[in-house]
Amino acid sequence: MTIFGANETAPRDGADRSSLGVENQRAMAVARIAIGVTQGLVLYLLYRTTEDQGIGRAMIWPATVPGLFGPLMLVALYLPVVLLAGVGRLRPMTLAVWAGIAAVVLGLLGWHDVVRQAVGNGPDEAPYLDLPLFPFAAVALFIAHHLIVPADQERRWIASFAAYFDTAWKAGVQLALSIGFTVAFWLLLFLGAALFNVIGLRFLGDLIQEPWFAIPVTTLTFAVAVHLTDVRDGLIRGVRSVALMLLSWLLLVMTVLVAGFMAALPFTGLDGLWATGSATALVLAAAGALIVLINTAYQDGRPENAPPAVLKIAVRVAALLLTPLVVLAIWGLALRIGQYGLTPDRIIAAACAVVGGIYAVGYGYAALPVHRAGWMQPLERTNVGAAVATVATILVLFSPLADPARLSVADQMARLERGAVSPEAFDYRFLRFESGRVGEKALARLAASSDAAVATRAKEAQAAESRYEIEPPSVLSQVVIEAYPAGTALPQGFAVPVMSSDIRATCDTAGKCLAQSLDMNGDGQVEVLLANPWMLMLFQQADGAWVEVGTVDLARCGGPRQDPRETMRSGGLRPVPSPWADLEVAGVVNPINRSADCERAQAVAKPPVAAPAPPR
Incomplete structure (x- = not known):
């Protein structure tokens, strides 16, 4: 046998x-x-x-x-x-x-x-x-x-x-x-x-x-x-044929969506895309989906497997859309690296963008009527070349040749040395817990630095047993919080709580965060409402520092999902006194869980309707 x-x-x-x-x-x-x-x-x-x-x-x-x-x-x-x-x-x-x-x-x-x-x-x-x-x-x-x-x-x-x-x-x-x-x-x-x-x-x-x-x-x-x-080869081929047929028709949907997205960008601008913080991953995912769906329509290139005319058009359009998608991904990644330097995730994203660029160039050339080959035939050589490049890229990334942690540590240290990032804004957590041995060695060098601020923070990071014991880097110089109404000023030092909270990275570009000063509890002291694209946060000053005391979800009471910033700009925010005080139980103050809050909110929002007059 x-x-x-x-x-x-x-x-x-x-x-x-x-x-x-x-x-x-x-x-x-x-x-x-x-x-x-x-x-x-x-x-x-x-x-x-x-x-x-x-x-x-x-x-x-x-x-x-x-x-x-x-x-x-x-x-x-x-x-x-x-x-x-x-x-x-x-x-x-x-x-x-x-x-x-x-x-x-x-x-x-x-x-x-x-x-x-x-x-x-x-x-x-x-x-x-x-x-x-x-x-x-x-x-x-x-x-x-x-x-x-x-x-x-x-x-x-x-x-x-x-x-x-x-x-x-x-x-x-x-x-x-x-x-x-x-x-x-x-x-x-x-x-x-x-x-x-x-x-x-x-x-x-x-x-x-x-x-x-x-x-x-x-x-x-x-x-x-x-x-x-x-x-059971025949079974596999049957399932594959059905899957290819269904996926190929999804190419129409994806092509329309991506084309609409690209057409809308000149009117909406790129701020919304950059504001996501994951623009590169999002755009590369769309490009990857187009690449897969293009291949489901093209299949093996044999004439008998050629798709209908409408799918042929969709394949050409989708192939051309790959180039602006990859350009957007590289642009967003370059902006992020310019602001914050290299990280392992950004290096991997850059490698994916390079492979995506190979597909974009090859597919774009295949879609143009400048070659003498058959319909989209250069796509075949592109697929083989990109496959080899993908394997080589993965091997390089996960080997000492281009170890993302090593490259990231070298870049972050260089930024610190040339003053692109201050000792207060430097990410010591990354060296201690996220970059392996090379990060620990770099942290040891910083602990022996002649700069007292750098050495102190590096030694604190070395002593930390958990990443949460290390204060996150300050990004005060990169935070943009707009005051409402326009022309007013926010209380001095208000940015401090934003720096020490998880939302510090949200307010990094103009228009993403809006804040309004007002007295929320009638005590004569000013509080601040901060609106980002998802929620409202209330801050008050206590012992000389601004601290977050609560959040508001505008859709909690069944209302439509609203952008809190637009609600603030329209003047639709005003404090309403609570009808119930907190209750002290055995020396502990407990807020009352008000089950009728939503009904009360609706009653405030909608004036009562007058009863109809009785018939004569």
Whole structure:
């Protein structure tokens, strides 16, 4: 018995696998079940090393060596998936070489991610990997695997675009169905456990909570699902065809929405977009959605799979819209970096914008009638090139070559040294808790600084056990709070409470925050109402400092959602005395929970309607 794929007569990925010989199907099933069982056992053993062993320490080897445990965990999670997807699709030698390369790369990524973490991952602390590594590693593996499979099947370095499309989209559907099958399996187990619990039998409920059962059964179920979906090739292709058809028509909706958004920008301006604080992520997400939907309409580029004329127009328009979207993303990111410097999130966003730029240039060129190729055909080369660039970018970002934490720390330190940020506004929390070993080393340098203010704050950060013990950086010079009515002035020092609260980053551009001075409780002292796009906040002065005493949600009483700033500008805010005083109970003052507040608010807002006159 040989595993399918060991001979040169193995059908290509596009062939119907339901016609495979019984012996080959059995061999593939045995191989995949063995992979699933082995993965489950390895993951369980790794999990066991992190548990309390009852011998005076929390973990045993290899969990006590984070630089070893992290790579082992990442390899155990992802390498079996590569093997499951490669059995029957790659020649044995190709699969062995590719699996070896994937294992080495995953191991190096896991090792780097652990060793760059801050010191303190000792034998009493569980080793860990940063969360972003998991999705990015999965994306890199998926893309790389489906660059290799078609090339191996066609026996050339670069396969045809039709082969890339067929392999990748089929694998995507297969992965989704396999995950869904595994989730459904566990839902049925929980349902069965609930049924047995009703009659007093708890063995199944207790069993599924045991890691020695749950982990291997999950991996085995996923492996079985992969095999079942693989040998039912016609089913997968049918599901894929339906999914592509439905998604391709959603391209019309997305194209209209993005076109409308771009058309409205000249009239609304960009302030609203920048005010979100996540403009780059939002715009890049829209660009990513367009890229996926364009490909669902274009498919493999064969004439028989060409979309209707209306979708062809939508594809061209969407391809051209990618460029302004990516430009907006880069613009917003550049403004943010110019204001606050580099952070790991901004570096990752910049990398995504670069990949998006590759798509925008390639798709824009494909949409123009300046080339002699067929309809949108340059899109094919763009997809392959962007796929390679995506894998390379992920490997660079999660390796020492372009470690986002290292680059961010270097940039933030340079900003401090050249005076672009003051010692008071510098983010010491980032160095202490968010940038790993390189941040701790930079913080040690600051603690030895000749600048007393810098050294004091750095030493306080070094002594902190939690990020919440460190005062957030002051951004006083960047806060813009407009006074209402125009021409009036806010009380001196009012910006102080804004600096020390979570809303300090909200008031960073003109028009985002509006404040009004008024006496809210009739005590002759001035309070301040601060309106941002979401709510009203009341501040009062106590012991020489301005403190927040409460908030107001304008939609709480069932009214329409309003912009608090517009309500303030229209003069629609005025204090109304409370009809009930607070109640002191055993020396403790308790506010009365007034259930009729909303009815009272409506009565104040709407004058009573006169009763109709009696009929004569």
